[in-house]
Amino acid sequence: MSDSQLTLDDLCINTLRTLAMDAVQKANSGHPGAPMGLAPAAYVLWTKHLNHNPKNSAWPDRDRFVLSGGHGSALLYSLLHLTGYGLSIDDLKAFRQWESKTPGHPEYGHTNGVEVTTGPLGQGIANAVGMAMAERHLAATYNTDEHTIVDHRTYVMCGDGDLMEGVALEAISMAGHLGLGKLTCLYDDNEITIEGGTDIAFTEDVAARFEACGWNTIRVEDGNNHEAIDAALTEAKAQDEKPTVILMRTTIAYGSPNKGGTSGAHGSPLGDEEILLTKKALGWPSTEPFFVPEEAKAVFSACMDKGEKAENLWQERFNAYAKAHPKRTNQWVDGVSGFLTFGWDKEIPAFTPEDGKIATRSASGKVLNAIAPNLPGLIGGSADLAPSNNTFMNGCGVFQNGSYDGRNIRFGVREHAMGAVMNGMFVHGGVRPFGGTFLVFADYMRPAIRVASLMKLPIIYVFTHDSIAVGEDGPTHQPVEHVAALRAIPGLTVLRPGCASETADAWRLALKITDGPTAIILSRQGLPVSDRSKAEGSVPSGAYILKDTEGTPDAILMASGSEVHITVEAAEKLAAQGVNARVVSMPSWELFEMNQQNYKDWVLLPEVKTRVAVEAGISMGWDKYVGDKGTVIAMDGFGASAPGGTLLKEFGFTADNIVEKTLALIEKNNA
Numbered sequence: 001m002s003d004s005q006l007t008l009d010d011l012c013i014n015t016l017r018t019l020a021m022d023a024v025q026k027a028n029s030g031h032p033g034a035p036m037g038l039a040p041a042a043y044v045l046w047t048k049h050l051n052h053n054p055k056n057s058a059w060p061d062r063d064r065f066v067l068s069g070g071h072g073s074a075l076l077y078s079l080l081h082l083t084g085y086g087l088s089i090d091d092l093k094a095f096r097q098w099e100s101k102t103p104g105h106p107e108y109g110h111t112n113g114v115e116v117t118t119g120p121l122g123q124g125i126a127n128a129v130g131m132a133m134a135e136r137h138l139a140a141t142y143n144t145d146e147h148t149i150v151d152h153r154t155y156v157m158c159g160d161g162d163l164m165e166g167v168a169l170e171a172i173s174m175a176g177h178l179g180l181g182k183l184t185c186l187y188d189d190n191e192i193t194i195e196g197g198t199d200i201a202f203t204e205d206v207a208a209r210f211e212a213c214g215w216n217t218i219r220v221e222d223g224n225n226h227e228a229i230d231a232a233l234t235e236a237k238a239q240d241e242k243p244t245v246i247l248m249r250t251t252i253a254y255g256s257p258n259k260g261g262t263s264g265a266h267g268s269p270l271g272d273e274e275i276l277l278t279k280k281a282l283g284w285p286s287t288e289p290f291f292v293p294e295e296a297k298a299v300f301s302a303c304m305d306k307g308e309k310a311e312n313l314w315q316e317r318f319n320a321y322a323k324a325h326p327k328r329t330n331q332w333v334d335g336v337s338g339f340l341t342f343g344w345d346k347e348i349p350a351f352t353p354e355d356g357k358i359a360t361r362s363a364s365g366k367v368l369n370a371i372a373p374n375l376p377g378l379i380g381g382s383a384d385l386a387p388s389n390n391t392f393m394n395g396c397g398v399f400q401n402g403s404y405d406g407r408n409i410r411f412g413v414r415e416h417a418m419g420a421v422m423n424g425m426f427v428h429g430g431v432r433p434f435g436g437t438f439l440v441f442a443d444y445m446r447p448a449i450r451v452a453s454l455m456k457l458p459i460i461y462v463f464t465h466d467s468i469a470v471g472e473d474g475p476t477h478q479p480v481e482h483v484a485a486l487r488a489i490p491g492l493t494v495l496r497p498g499c500a501s502e503t504a505d506a507w508r509l510a511l512k513i514t515d516g517p518t519a520i521i522l523s524r525q526g527l528p529v530s531d532r533s534k535a536e537g538s539v540p541s542g543a544y545i546l547k548d549t550e551g552t553p554d555a556i557l558m559a560s561g562s563e564v565h566i567t568v569e570a571a572e573k574l575a576a577q578g579v580n581a582r583v584v585s586m587p588s589w590e591l592f593e594m595n596q597q598n599y600k601d602w603v604l605l606p607e608v609k610t611r612v613a614v615e616a617g618i619s620m621g622w623d624k625y626v627g628d629k630g631t632v633i634a635m636d637g638f639g640a641s642a643p644g645g646t647l648l649k650e651f652g653f654t655a656d657n658i659v660e661k662t663l664a665l666i667e668k669n670n671a
Contacts, residue, residue, distance in 0.1 A: 006283050008295060009226050012047070013039045014282045015082065015296040017255060020074035021278065022289040023095040023102070025269045030096060030104065033252035033265030035075030037190050038157060040226045041248060045155060045186070046079050047299060049233045053307030054084035057113050060336055060429060061152050061314045062307075064115050064131045068124025068158040069188070070105035071267070076114070077102045082292070082300035085113035089290050108427060108455045116427050117455050120447050122165030125185065126417045128156035129171045130424020130433075132183035132243070133399070133409075137379065138430045140404035142332055147321040149314070149332070152182070153237065159188040160198045163206060167447070169213075170417030176214025177412075179401035181240035184233070185215075188223070190252040194266050207247055216244040223250030255282045335377035335430040338458075338514065344375040345508055351500035357526030360562070361464040363500030364522050365390025367507045372396055372407070375511070379425070380434035380460070381409035383418050389436035389464045415441045419448025419461075426457045432511070436462035438470075439479040439521060442486060452517045453491035459517040460510045465524045466496065466561055467616035468635060468651060471644030478639040478647075483560075483617045486519050493590045496521040497539070498546075498564030499530045502587055505539035509591075523562040525644055530564065530585070542592030543603050547571055549580035555662050556604060558584040558625060559614040563653060567614050570658035581662065582608075589621070610665050616653055629669050631661055 006014070020035035035042075046052075051063040067076045074095060081087040087101060094100035101111050105119035115131075118124040132154040139150040162168050175183055187206065191198045207217045216239045218232045229248065236244035253265030256278045270278065276287060285293065322329040334341045347370040351363060372378055372393040379399070382391040386408070397406030411418040415437050422433040442449070442463055452459045468478045486494050493513060495506040503522065510518040530546060537544025543558070547568055555574070557567040564585045571581040584603055586592060592600065604611070604625060611630035613622040619634035626632055633652055640647060648654065 008299065009043070011293055012296045012299050013043045013226065014255075014284055015292055016043060016075060016078050017282065018279060018284055019078040019081070019092060019290060019292070021270055021275055023074045023077065023092050025272065025275055026093055026289065027096040028269055030074055030269065031071040031267050032074065032270055033192070033259075034069055034072035034159060034188060034190070035078070036253045036255060036265070037223065037250035038072065038075055038188050039254070040224050041157070041186050041229050042075055042079055044226050044229045045233060046083060047303060048230060049237070050155065051152060051307075051310055052303070053311045054113070054304045055308050056311060057085060059311045059314070061150060063152045064128070064154040064428065066116055066118065066124045066128045066131070066154070066156040067106060068118055068128070068156050068162045069121065070118030070124065073102070073104065073106050076106055077111070080111070080113040082297070083303040084301055087111070089292075092290060116424065117451055120451065121161040122168040123420050123448065123451055125156055125158050125162055125168045126171035126420030126448070127424035127427070128154050128183060128185070129175045129180065129417070130421035131428040132175065132180040133178065133421065134425045134428035134431050135182060136178075136180060136404040137399060138335075142328060144321075144325070147317060147324060149318050149321050154183050155186065156184070157186045157188060159190065160193060160202055163187070164202055167416040167420055169209075170414040171421065172210065172215070173213045174412065174414060174417055174421070175243045176210075177401070179214070179241055180243045183243040184236045185243070185245040187245055187247045188250050189247050190250045192252045192261070192263050192266060194263060196263050207245075210245045214242055216242040218244060218246045220246060220248040223248035224254060257281055331376055332430070338432070340511060341375055341377075344371060344511070347371070347374060348504050348508065351504060351529045353529045353531050355500065355529050357528050358500040359523050359526050360497055360500060360503045361388070361390050361522040361524060363503040364462060364507065364520065365392075367504050369394050371507065371511070375432070377430065377432045378434070379407045379409065379431045380422070380436075381411055382436040382462075383411045383415045383441065384413045385437055388438070389462055391434070391436040391462055411435060415444035416448060419445035419452070422459050423448060423452050423455065423457055426459060427455070432458070434460035434462060436464065438465045438477065439463035439482050440465070440477050442479070442482050442519070446485070449486070449492060449517060449519075450489055453489050456491060456515045457517055458514050461517065461519040462522065463519055464522040466521045467523070468639035468647045469523065469525045469562060469616065469644035471647060472641055474641035475638040479617070480635050480638055481618045483521060483615070484620045487589055487621060491516040493518045493588060494521065495519065495539075495588050496561035497587050498559070498561055498585050499527050501529050501532060502539050502585070506587065509540050521561055525562065527562055528565050530568070537603060539587050540591060541595060541599065542588040542590065543584055543586040545582060545603060546585040547583035549575075549582055551580070552605065553580045553582040553608055554666060555579065555581045555610040555612065556584060556608050557581050557612050557614065557658065557662065558586050558604070560586045561615070563614040563616055566653060566655050567658060569655035570662070573655055573659050574662060577663075579663070579666065586625075610662065610669050612658060612662050612665065614653065614658060616648070616651075629665075631665055633658060633661060
């Protein structure tokens with residue numbers, strides 16, 4: 001095709017293609033194929049349908065866009081550059097380089113206009129479902145018959161790899177059940193994976209899958225037909241009862257004479273020679289890398305004026321809304337800004353030893369229900385375990401199709417999607433999500449937890465049934481390595497409170513943390529409420545002196561969570577034998593390590609070498625606290641099926657065993 005034959009639409013589409021292939025080639029790393037195949041859909045969506053304002057990427061009522069296949073980031077960066085989000089040509093030339101604004105996969109908070117971090121396939125689809133859920137909830141909560149301040153759509157682009165991941169099916173099923181009509185998925189059906197054609201592993205009827213899950217399906221047989229894509233997007237916007245998937249048959253690396261339609265264009269540059277051949281085949285007017293025709297610049301830059309006008313109209317609506325509903329507006333502002341509404345924690349109960357034994361999961365439920373009425377942005381639920389996790393907020397309604405104002409979410413048995421959906425809800429803005437399941441299933445949602453930590457999102461995870469004390473369900477449901485595995489994730493704060501009182505503090509702390517997620521680890525079994533009247537330090541310090549002695553102690557006993565009370569009992573038994581033992585409660589290693597060294601030395605006296613750590617999980621990591629002359633009472637194997645109390649006794653989680661191990665250690669260290 002000659003330059004004279006190129007329509008303006010073709011010129012704009014090919015601008016996206018050439019920028020993507022040039023960026024990947026300069027970096028000598030990346031994926032040019034998907035951006036080249038998706039360029040027509042991206043062009044039509046961003047210039048003709050996406051309601052966005054490049055001059056203000058944080059406009060609350062903008063449409064959301066998720067590139068689930070984050071390996072195609074060169075496409076997104078080209079769009080951000082061309083439409084005016086502040087990415088320069090030099091930024092595109094620095095693709096995948098140190099400290100550039102254009103990393104290999106899109107990163108939330110790093111590049112203006114990137115809505116969410118994507119890369120692990122399937123996560124982005126679930127993120128988009130979360131965004132669409134947040135939009136529906138906020139619309140149902142704040143819009144009135146006279147005023148509409150929330151009315152936007154969520155778009156997600158995905159590929160075959162996304163749809164092969166289990167998290168995608170979990171999220172697709174959830175979206176269909178909820179009838180998220182403002183969600184549109186553009187499926188890049190290019191029939192190519194890294195290893196070859198998709199038919200080597202993926203032969204299902206994708207449209208039938210979506211239809212079975214309650215989605216509206218639209219087919220575009222030629223993904224290069226921008227007019228057909230335009231019509232499909234228009235049709236999708238007219239369907240508000242169901243989410244829509246647009247299945248586009250595309251060609252990976254469209255235009256490349258030798259690599260188009262092959263796996264060779266999936267994860268490596270085209271090569272200088274092939275790029276020249278491709279530009280010639282596309283009728284491109286220049287061989288200069290990163291060339292952008294002025295006509296294309298004008299089309300894409302028009303998004304700025306269009307977006308600014310759209311936001312101004314919304315601002316007029318919002319001003320009228322604020323005048324008519326000042327209290328509701330204040331609540332909206334609190335939610336969007338992430339501000340903890342004044343008085344949110346005023347009803348949190350104060351637990352005392354006189355309350356008797358309380359499972360920390362039960363205490364958590366009481367604390368949650370004390371917070372919920374005073375923090376309207378709090379929304380969440382459980383992966384079909386609300387009665388066990390105690391995550392239901394009484395009187396707050398259930399989020400369902402037709403009742404989107406409810407704040408209790410039925411995630412279903414979809415732990416992975418629950419984690420990724422919560423990420424999408426938070427980055428959307430306006431809500432503070434939490435989700436619960438058994439601790440043993442933290443493995444199922446670990447990828448989403450890791451991405452939340454990477455994005456520094458203050459998601460709250462409620463993990464109950466924290467140890468072998470689960471009992472008769474046996475080792476399949478008894479978490480052993482899970483607390484250690486969570487502690488291994490950078491940026492995740494793990495809180496394992498030892499009693500109801502510490503649980504209340506854990507919730508207070510979790511909601512105040514704004515720079516990363518928090519996992520609250522809770523017990524199934526009842527635990528006595530610690531007497532903290534003489535405690536020194538507190539839960540926010542990560543570790544503190546729960547019970548102390550006169551003078552320098554002979555030993556330090558430390559524990560987290562459901563094992564704290566037995567260390568207290570052990571210390572009392574040791575005292576009866578003339579041995580002074582300090583008890584340190586360690587609900588959070590991460591918080592403890594944030595303290596100055598003098599505080600850490602004050603809690604764990606360096607001169608006291610006899611140290612015993614107690615935790616009903618693997619011992620990994622405790623050595624840094626017990627030192628080379630200490631010991632750990634832990635579970636370095638799997639549990640068994642029996643009553644929880646029996647298991648704790650058989651595996652040594654008793655005061656008598658702690659006493660025995662401590663006395664033996666003192667004798668050894670004094671020898």
